[in-house]
Amino acid sequence: MSLDCIVLAGGQSKRMGRDKAFLPxxxxxxxxxxxxxxxxxxSRFLIVVNKDFSLYxxxxxxxxxxxxFIKDINPYDGPLNGIVSAYPYIKSEKVLITTCDTPVINTELLQKLSIQLNNYDAVIPEIDSKIQPLNTFYTKNAVEKAxxxxxQGKKSLMAWLDNLNYKTINKEYIRKYDKEILTYKSINTxxxxxxxxxxxxKIK
Structure with a gap:
């Protein structure tokens, strides 16, 4: 099955002080x-960046x-801008959206999440009452809503999610495949x- 993956790699990395995409x-x-x-x-990686493509x-x-490689429509305007920038290049009906500050993505977990999309717009993990909108799956139609x-001038991921019919995945389910929940551990400082x-x- 065809699956496009949007990789958001165009942030300013203000808190880190250097580009997270290149951290070893x-x-x-x-x-x-x-x-x-x-x-x-x-099937394809749609990598959204704000630097010259040759660097990658x-x-x-x-x-x-x-x-x-895709340049942000509006550089450094947040992750929703990156997702919107990638939309014209999507060919698959199901889309994985990832972010470059989470280098320990658990493949088995993602595969389990992908089959739960069904008739929803998205599958969204919720960890300690906090929604995790990245490193998960959406339909192409859901990205069109973004x-x-x-x-409309709304730039937050939550403004987008508020308009979607999504399935929530709890922490206990995630721990079955990713014990330390590293898939959603942002490395940004x-x-x-x-x-x-x-x-x-210790990390595989």
Missing amino acids: FKNKTFLRNILERIDGFC EEQVKDLKSKVV VEIYK PESYKWLLEKED
Whole structure:
């Protein structure tokens, strides 16, 4: 089955102080870690960036036939802007949306989430009462609704989700496949990056 994956890699990385897509982890960049983990079930990678595409070529040269680089419509205008920027390039009816600050995506968990989309617009994990709108699945029609919301001047992911019929996945279910819930652990500060590196040898 065809599956496009949007990879959001165009943030400013203000809190980290350097581009998270290029941070090293397990002798690879964050971006490369993510691409390798989801390569087995994604047909194409729609990578949304704000830098020159040539900076990423070395990381994707063996995946070149599957990669489409996309510039944000409005640079540094948040993740909804990145999703909207990728919409014209989507070919599949089901879309995985990921973010480059979560390099320890659990493939088995994502595969389990994908089959729960059914007649919903999206499958959204909820961890400790907090919605996790990234590293999960949407229909193409749901992403089209993101375009409509963004045109209305609304820029938050929650403004988009408020207009979707989505299925919520609880923390207990996620722990079955991702015990430490690392799929939704954002590494966006020097402190969180240090924490990740300290666990590096224990993470598969």
